[in-house]
Amino acid sequence: MAKSIDISDLDIYYGDFKAVEGVNMTIRARAVTAFIGPSGCGKSTFLRALNRMHEVIPGARVEGKVMVSGQSLYDPGVDPVAVRRQIGMVFQRPNPFPTMSIYENVLAGNRLNSRKIKKAEADEIVERSLKSANLWTEVKDRLSKPGMGLSGGQQQRLCIARAIAVEPEVLLMDEPCSALDPISTSAIEDLIHELKADYTIVIVTHNMQQAARVSDDTGFFNLKAAGQPGHLVEFNPTNKMFTNPDEESTEAYISGRFG
Amino acid sequence: MTTTPLEPDFAVSVGLVQPRLPRWASILVGVISLGVAGLLTMFLGWNPVGGIVVAVLLFVVGLPLWSALLEGRRTAVDRLATCLVWVAFGSVVVPLVWLIWLVLKNGVGAIDMEFLTYDMRNIVGAGGGIYHALMGTLLVTIAATIISVPIGLFTAIYLTEYGKGSRLARVTTFLVDVMTGIPSIVAGLFALALFVLIFGPAIRIGFGGSVALSLLMIPTVVRSAEEMLRLVPSDLREASYALGVPKWRTIVKVVLPTSLGGIITGVVLAISRVIGETAPLLVVAGATDSVNFNLFDGRMMTLPVYIFSQYSSPGVAPIGGGDPPGYARAWGAALVLIAIVMVLNLIARIIGKIFAPPTDRRR
Numbered sequence: 001m002a003k004s005i006d007i008s009d010l011d012i013y014y015g016d017f018k019a020v021e022g023v024n025m026t027i028r029a030r031a032v033t034a035f036i037g038p039s040g041c042g043k044s045t046f047l048r049a050l051n052r053m054h055e056v057i058p059g060a061r062v063e064g065k066v067m068v069s070g071q072s073l074y075d076p077g078v079d080p081v082a083v084r085r086q087i088g089m090v091f092q093r094p095n096p097f098p099t100m101s102i103y104e105n106v107l108a109g110n111r112l113n114s115r116k117i118k119k120a121e122a123d124e125i126v127e128r129s130l131k132s133a134n135l136w137t138e139v140k141d142r143l144s145k146p147g148m149g150l151s152g153g154q155q156q157r158l159c160i161a162r163a164i165a166v167e168p169e170v171l172l173m174d175e176p177c178s179a180l181d182p183i184s185t186s187a188i189e190d191l192i193h194e195l196k197a198d199y200t201i202v203i204v205t206h207n208m209q210q211a212a213r214v215s216d217d218t219g220f221f222n223l224k225a226a227g228q229p230g231h232l233v234e235f236n237p238t239n240k241m242f243t244n245p246d247e248e249s250t251e252a253y254i255s256g257r258f259g
Numbered sequence: 260m261t262t263t264p265l266e267p268d269f270a271v272s273v274g275l276v277q278p279r280l281p282r283w284a285s286i287l288v289g290v291i292s293l294g295v296a297g298l299l300t301m302f303l304g305w306n307p308v309g310g311i312v313v314a315v316l317l318f319v320v321g322l323p324l325w326s327a328l329l330e331g332r333r334t335a336v337d338r339l340a341t342c343l344v345w346v347a348f349g350s351v352v353v354p355l356v357w358l359i360w361l362v363l364k365n366g367v368g369a370i371d372m373e374f375l376t377y378d379m380r381n382i383v384g385a386g387g388g389i390y391h392a393l394m395g396t397l398l399v400t401i402a403a404t405i406i407s408v409p410i411g412l413f414t415a416i417y418l419t420e421y422g423k424g425s426r427l428a429r430v431t432t433f434l435v436d437v438m439t440g441i442p443s444i445v446a447g448l449f450a451l452a453l454f455v456l457i458f459g460p461a462i463r464i465g466f467g468g469s470v471a472l473s474l475l476m477i478p479t480v481v482r483s484a485e486e487m488l489r490l491v492p493s494d495l496r497e498a499s500y501a502l503g504v505p506k507w508r509t510i511v512k513v514v515l516p517t518s519l520g521g522i523i524t525g526v527v528l529a530i531s532r533v534i535g536e537t538a539p540l541l542v543v544a545g546a547t548d549s550v551n552f553n554l555f556d557g558r559m560m561t562l563p564v565y566i567f568s569q570y571s572s573p574g575v576a577p578i579g580g581g582d583p584p585g586y587a588r589a590w591g592a593a594l595v596l597i598a599i600v601m602v603l604n605l606i607a608r609i610i611g612k613i614f615a616p617p618t619d620r621r622r
Contacts, residue, residue, distance in 0.1 A: 056500055058423065067516040085503030095494040109502035112512045159498070166502060 002200040003069040003086075004029040007048060010064035011229075012042065012049050014057065019045050021229035023064075025219060029091055029164040032192060032201045034211035034238065037221035037253070042230030043094075043204045044174050046221070050202065051087035051172060052080040068169070085113075088168035090152040094155035096147030096162070097253040105158055106130060109166035127164055133161035134191050153184025160191065163198070171195065173203040177210065189214050212242050220250045265285045278329050285322055292317035315346060329558075362594050369591030379548040379560075384574065385584040387594045391550040392565035395465060398554055400534050400559055402469035403476055403609065408526055411480025418481070419488040420510055438478040446474040447539025454544075465551065465559030467543030479532060483525025487518040507575060520614030527607035531600040537563035562596045565589075 005027040012020040020042035027033045033041040048054040049062050053071060065072040073083055096105045106126045110117055117125070126143065130136040135157040139150070147158055156176060163171060173192075177185040192201060192214050205211050211218055218241040220233045234247045245251045292314045300310035319342045327335035377388035414431065422428030450471035454462045491514050499509040514521075545558035546568050566589045573585025 051501070052496065053501060056497060081503055081505045083503075084501055088496075089501035091497065091501075093494060095492070095498045097495060097498070097513060097517075099513075108499070111503070112499060112502065112504040112508055114508075160546065162498075162502065 002029040002198060004200065005170065005202075006065075006067040008065045008067075010046070010049065010062065010066065012054065013061050013063070014047050015059040018229040020049075020221075021231045022136070023232045025232060025235045027200060027202060028167045028217065030196060030198070031202045031216040032196055032203060032214050033217045033219065034205045034215035035202070035221060036206070036208060036211050037230070037233075038223065039206075039222040040230070042225045043221050045230075047172050047174055047202060047204050048089075049087055050170070052083045053089060053239050055080065084168060085109075086168055087170040088163035088166065088171060089161050089172045090174065090176050092175075092178055094152060094159050094179070096150070096155050096158050098146070098148050100147060101144045102139050102147050102150070105147040106161050108162055113255065118170075129161040129165040130158075132159045132164060132195065133190070134187055135161055153180045153187065156180060156184065157191070160188070164195070168199070170202065172202040173201065175204050177204060178206060182190075184212060187208070188253050208242075212238060218242075220245075220253065221246075222249060222253070277331060277334070280326055280329060284325065289318055292321060299583065318342065319346060321615040334494060359597070362590060365587070365590035366592075367562065368592030370594065374588070374591055375436045375595075378550050380550075382548070384577070387584075389562065389565055389588070389595060391547065392560040392562045393595065394550060394552065395544070395559040396534060396562040396599075398552070399465050399468045399472065399540065399559065400530060402466060402554055403472035404530055405519060406469060406473040406475035407480050407529070411477045411526075411529075411615070412484050412522070414477075414481045415484035415488055416510060418485050420506070420514070435478045435481050439482070440473070441474065443471075443475055443536050444538040444542065446471045447542035449474065450539065450543045463543065463545035463558045464556060465544050465554040468559065468561065469541045469554065471539035471543055472536060475533050475536065475539070476529045479529035480526055483528065484518075484522050487521035487525065488514060490521070491517045520611040523614065524607045527603050527610070531603045531607075534600060534603070535596060537565050537567055540564050541567065560617040562592050562599075566592045566596070577583060 006025070007023055007025050009021040010020065011018060023046060029208045035047065037043050045054065050066060050073075054060050054062060062074055064074075068087070072078070085221075096102075098107055100108060104111065104125055106129050107122055110122070110125065124203070127136060127140075130139065135154060138154060147155065150158060156179070160171075177188055179189075180188065189210065192203065195201060203211075203214065208255075217235065218238045219235040220241070221230050222233045225229050234241065234245060234250045236246065240248065242254060245254065251257075295317060296310045299305065299313060300307065305313075319339070322342060323339040326338045373386065374388040375393070376390050377386070378391035379387045380391075383459070397447045414435070418428050420429060422431070447468075450467045451462075453470065454464065454467045458464075495513055495517060496509055499513045502511070540561045542562070542565050544561060546564050547558040547560050548610035551557050551559045569589040569592065571584040573583035574587070576583045
């Protein structure tokens, strides 16, 4: 069910401001693709453009093409809601719905769309999603407790469980570990390794080691100068990127000699 | 590492220790101020209120002055600010307590079963009750709520979710602010004009009162609901969008439930603000002595209008002397009105607690 994404000549704007310029890349199916780069270079913006979350912000728009298995996301007839059902997203800060229990949070994608599901089926979805998010053993005895009562790392895994409960084709993760301690981070990285078998995963991270650990391909974004749009400097298999990058600025950034 | 207490000499030398006023200083100053003010009141023949004002002034000046002499400038300013805060608090609370005490004292005697279950039809002397006004107030206010809540809530949803920053939203916000300032009598006259236009002159119906009250209620509802909706973090909206939930469903199922407690509290506070309005109801709903359950036909009595009419025409004083019977009835009705508002406020608090999302970590 996983799908690949082809991006060609993508420009992203906030109003008149061009935030990202001329991105070309192919994100492989059933692989982890990581985006690295300094703050404000458009990684998150680019990620959000992949499931049309971008246009939630007023004035934001996109030029260029994003093709998911032959279908262009930005065709006039494409419904952004349908796109987001296929391409799920996990955010930087864990954001479980405060009015819902753990159980309801996992089912939120189904329930909020008022898909009719039987109790047994719902139980099965919750168990399967929580198990694949490595959270089942920790919460199975308190599924009816509020989701906000979990710790930060558990909340983030709950959000991942919620995202995969609707069985998307692609999972986008925007710095999913930046608010977490090393143990939760490693739990989520293990999870990414397991999810790779079924999903196409795209992850934005500030942590170079994390990109090296979890990803198969890496894209390096950078700014030419302050106020200029961000652009994709290099896109290569992670091994090559971290050992023998094509661009000098990539090496400088990865080895910490940035500037 | 062990901590050894600082040597007293060292503490003094670096200025950690300062002379402090004794614990009973404020009590002493209070007693002295009261005494001086009391003596002045007695010998100069002031009335007690003047005496209390002088006592408060003496205290506010005296305590910081003593503190300035002994403790230094910063502590003196601190004591002065504390005094001023307490004075401000007192000048808010005293009238409130006084008012409640006055209404209780005068109103409790009037309230019995007859008072709550009889209307004023064919009552000339003592007796009679507020049943017609009570029912009128409840009906008119409920109808006003039914009109204002959907309009107010939908306006607030438009302002926060759809129209953010647009010209229409800014104009709407401005007009809502203007509406907040409409004098209630103007709302009443507007409703009257509206119904006269439709039904011809000399129309008096309870529903007109509801329309007038909803004019006063809508801005409050819009404002409070808008604030509550804005408090919902945009993270939650994005989380919902990312699950492929359409915008309207996100609003209905995520945004509104998250802010429900606050919205209900706001609505109940808006109700308690308009339930005591007199002028617009006097103009459109009129006054009557009989029970009327039909909002759309005939005059309808309400509690504030009842209080007004009982006080302005209290009837004939009993022959043996004493107050005319209308005064007691007005006080009783005022007590009932205050009790209703108080109950509404309590309900608002309870509902706000129940529906507030559990934000505490762990249980």
